[in-house]
Amino acid sequence: MSDTESPENTRVCIIGGGPAGVVSAYLFALRGIPVVLLEGKKDFDREFRGDTLHASSLEILEQLGLVEDVLEKATSKIQKLSMSFGDREINIADFYAMDSNYPYVAIIPQVEFLNHIVDKAGKLPEFSVVMGAQVRELKEESGKVSGVKYTLDGDEHSLDAELVIGADGRGSSARRLANINLGKTSPPMDVIWFRLPLPPGSKVQEVNGRIGSGNMIVIIGRKDHLQVGYIIMKGGYKELREQGIGHFHEVIKNLAPEIGDRVTEIKDWSEMAILSVVTGRAEQWYKDGLLLIGDAAHIMSPVGGVGINYAIQDAVAAVNQLAQPIKENRLNSADLAGVQKRREPAVSTIQRFQSLIQQRVIRAALKSDDAFSPPLPMQIVSKIPFARKKIAHFLAYGTRHEMIENL
Numbered sequence: 001m002s003d004t005e006s007p008e009n010t011r012v013c014i015i016g017g018g019p020a021g022v023v024s025a026y027l028f029a030l031r032g033i034p035v036v037l038l039e040g041k042k043d044f045d046r047e048f049r050g051d052t053l054h055a056s057s058l059e060i061l062e063q064l065g066l067v068e069d070v071l072e073k074a075t076s077k078i079q080k081l082s083m084s085f086g087d088r089e090i091n092i093a094d095f096y097a098m099d100s101n102y103p104y105v106a107i108i109p110q111v112e113f114l115n116h117i118v119d120k121a122g123k124l125p126e127f128s129v130v131m132g133a134q135v136r137e138l139k140e141e142s143g144k145v146s147g148v149k150y151t152l153d154g155d156e157h158s159l160d161a162e163l164v165i166g167a168d169g170r171g172s173s174a175r176r177l178a179n180i181n182l183g184k185t186s187p188p189m190d191v192i193w194f195r196l197p198l199p200p201g202s203k204v205q206e207v208n209g210r211i212g213s214g215n216m217i218v219i220i221g222r223k224d225h226l227q228v229g230y231i232i233m234k235g236g237y238k239e240l241r242e243q244g245i246g247h248f249h250e251v252i253k254n255l256a257p258e259i260g261d262r263v264t265e266i267k268d269w270s271e272m273a274i275l276s277v278v279t280g281r282a283e284q285w286y287k288d289g290l291l292l293i294g295d296a297a298h299i300m301s302p303v304g305g306v307g308i309n310y311a312i313q314d315a316v317a318a319v320n321q322l323a324q325p326i327k328e329n330r331l332n333s334a335d336l337a338g339v340q341k342r343r344e345p346a347v348s349t350i351q352r353f354q355s356l357i358q359q360r361v362i363r364a365a366l367k368s369d370d371a372f373s374p375p376l377p378m379q380i381v382s383k384i385p386f387a388r389k390k391i392a393h394f395l396a397y398g399t400r401h402e403m404i405e406n407l
């Protein structure tokens, strides 16, 4: 692996080392296609972006012979998804009932997952990665994207490529530089993330959702700490801060008494990160010489913990579709359009589902002054094992399950 050299040309240049970029770079290199991955940060460890790998992704990793190593990094395996509404807990999805070798959601620190794939890819001569490479410009020749310009440690570099893939996440520079429009919607919530220590000897390694009156919390067990997401109405952070840190401690204590003794260890707002939840989908995921995948093409809400998995599925579909045309020097815009055509229906279906949950459950709960009861359809689903299995399957695979072709 090269992480210091700055190559000047390649066949495929991938902007962004999140799940979409890392997996697609590895797959191109496996097919013998020279690829350069440009990641803006110096490492893969950054603010919380989700750790959930569903069965669809685990089956892809199985195809690659990586699933056992990756699963060793799992801090837990979620068998079912349930939510607590006051004292009442209802089950929504039974992952354990799915017909899969992986009937659960594996919680794997994203940084470890990405490092693992990049380590494997680094053994292939066709793969190179440049860490700290901030892409600033798309190069164009006769209207076709022909490479990128990026800065690395203050110096400007240029890289020519037959295909540029924008896998640079929700704030995608590739999308902006290509003037591709994003149909953006603003879900009604923001998430405040913070970490709490695990009590010594604790085995709390699962995901727990709790809905109170007017507020909501998600607690995720990690190896050595708890990751907590406190969900607030969009724009509500300022008001929360004005009420003081003591008030915040009380709110969390009331909502999740089991962490009440530790939340007081948060002494200052600077120990928390506020993540604005945004969603959207680009009208067109490509232009000549450029393809957008993952959040660059469709910004995912955290609902269902599926964004990483859709990013990986996009990567698999893109390489399935494009590897052969690249090898045969016949790649054109119709091939790029084919990736959008294949992936967009599945993406738009899950985004509609996420939007429904955001409006009917999250927004309704956050607006409610009294104890919030789950909507009737949710209550009905929770009583029917077949429906819970179907929902688990939908979250795990969506409406189109991609597998690597011609491996």
Ligand SMILES: Cc1cc2nc3c(=O)[nH]c(=O)nc-3n(C[C@H](O)[C@H](O)[C@H](O)COP(=O)(O)OP(=O)(O)OC[C@H]3O[C@@H](n4cnc5c(N)ncnc54)[C@H](O)[C@@H]3O)c2cc1C
Residues within 6 Å of the ligand: 015, 016, 017, 018, 019, 020, 021, 038, 039, 040, 041, 048, 049, 050, 051, 052, 133, 134, 135, 136, 167, 168, 169, 170, 171, 172, 173, 174, 191, 275, 276, 277, 278, 293, 294, 295, 296, 299, 300, 301, 302, 304, 305, 306, 307, 308, 309, 311
């Ligand atoms: C609060 C929150 C919680 C979430 N929780 C979950 C969850 O639990 N499970 C789940 O599956 N999904 C979750 N998601 C969604 C998930 O984070 C995304 O769908 C997923 O990360 C998309 O992967 P990606 O590879 O497309 O982009 P990203 O993971 O965003 O990666 C993009 C990469 O591009 C790099 N980059 C950006 N600009 C440039 C540039 N100009 N040059 C070079 N590099 C650049 C970035 O540094 C980054 O590494 C959550 C989202 C939010 C907002």
